[in-house]
Amino acid sequence: MKTQFAAALALTTLLMASSAFAQAESSAAPAAPAAPRAPPPPMTIMEVKPNLYFIVGGGGNSELLVTPNGALLVDTKNLNDKDYGDLMMLIGSVTKEPVKVVVDTHHHADHSGNNEKFIAAGAKVIGQENMPKIFEHYTTRLAPHTPASPTTLYKKFLRVRMGRHTDARLYHFGPGHTGADTIVYFGKQKAIAFGDLLVEDPTVPNYDSGNAQGSLLGLQHSLAEGLKLRWDVAFPGHGGKPLTHAEVAAYKAKIDTLISRIQASIAAGTPKDKLIESLDTADLGWKIGGQFWAPPERVDALVAELSKK
Template identity: 45%
Template sequence: MRPFACRLSLAAALSLGVALAAAAQPPAPAAPLARPPLVIKPVKPELFMIVGAGGNTTVRLTGEGVVLVDSKNPGQAIYDELVGDVGTISGGKPIRYLIDTHHHADHTGNNGRFEAAGVKVVGQKNLAAELAKFTPPPNNPTATAPASPDITYDKTYDIKLGGKTVRLLHFTPAHTDGDTIVYFPDLKVIAAGDELTAVAPNLDYVGGASISGWIGALDQVLKLDWDQAIPGHGDRPMTRDEVVAFQGKLRTLLGRAREQVKAGVPKDQLIAAIKWDDLWTFNPTFWSAPGRLDGFYAEASK
């Protein structure tokens, strides 16, 4: 019995050693989370929004082809899925135009792929200038700038396709200095890019942002005849009342900041001094982005 007991003890010890060694190994890295699929949402007849993978994409159908607004984050898989979804919506009609609402890569990321497919890309002239200043972010040093538009404009530009008019409007620097509001007059809908969002606004001062300009641009937007506004981020269109409320928050934010600066609050204490609970919740690192606090303080000092 002793040899058997010894062998059993040895086997148990070996098993325990293997288990302890396994426990000592670092856990295997978790598999990256799969990107959620894009979601198609009807807005009005012949008008859709596609949500996910960056900024919202707007799809306008006509009898002669499709007009898109914004092309999402860069990437072949995102591009392929987006084109596939547009084909599903349109019944295979060709994409003729892509409109950039501003230069950020979550809205212009696939410009080059669309251009290579023969699509005309249109953007405000300052957008092209901002893309020319592109520098890779520290967390993605190999990133390259999105392709610039084929067609640029200053204040207004009309796309006419299949008997429909899509009007591009640039009012004043707002979210960036190259923003475009896309107006579908026959449907009474606008696509606003990040001049309207369901989340906190991105004050891109390095890209030419201006809160006072933003407020003024929304004044002009509200003069147009529309009843739904497709935001740059958010899973549904906004109403006129929601746009008025968004503009009101911008006005309140700038007013409060100016009050604090006038009272002598220094730049490094400005954010903490502002009452935020009835406005937006910003990411803790938001104000540490290069140039953002400097630009905000400078505007509040005017």
């Protein structure tokens, strides 16, 4: 944790956050086996490129682009007043511009939670067109109720102009982490927000199959397409620091390896209930299993997808 924070500090200009970071470090007590869960670290904001900020904590990561014509926010964090309040306080610490545009990277409530509050404040909230359908059957323990759907939908590509020289380009390269993913590309700043298509290593890749319509092959494809754009900083949906192009390429290469191994295991006749444990991923630094990989319905979807062709 400490080295991660140190890297983030070295990599970026940090506004606001020095006391928050100190608090996070001092509250990290030595690990005790039966200790109660540590409280989440406080939300922090860092300027990664001129006028482009990375906001960590309170659910999924957010990004903020500040322009003289208003601010654009990517993802609205957990649905609750505390995280919304912290988010607005941090935004207010770097700009007086109102948030005029919100982009949802996907429907999960740790990313879209406070949509309703931004809509009530007059912001346009943009999401991929499959989001409302997915919300219809969405249940989660992350939020007291389903977050509000976007007010503006797009299908595959949308350019959001924030003035003559600044824009954000929204790409949907098909199902991946969910069936309604948006990648946000900041061309002028050479930066890209992947939402949960990208998480900081060693977090295992997560695609939400079933009602959310995610796909592991689609996740691989979306990362490959995002890697083709010109950028040098990537924002993961979870994790404490921005990533380089080489780091994202390395993460994608590990996903390629993982997919090959799953396909080989299926081809070798491994029964479904033994598939996940058959995967040796120690060299990748990943422990494949848990809530994202082990549930039988997830394994069914995985086998169905990777048995094709």
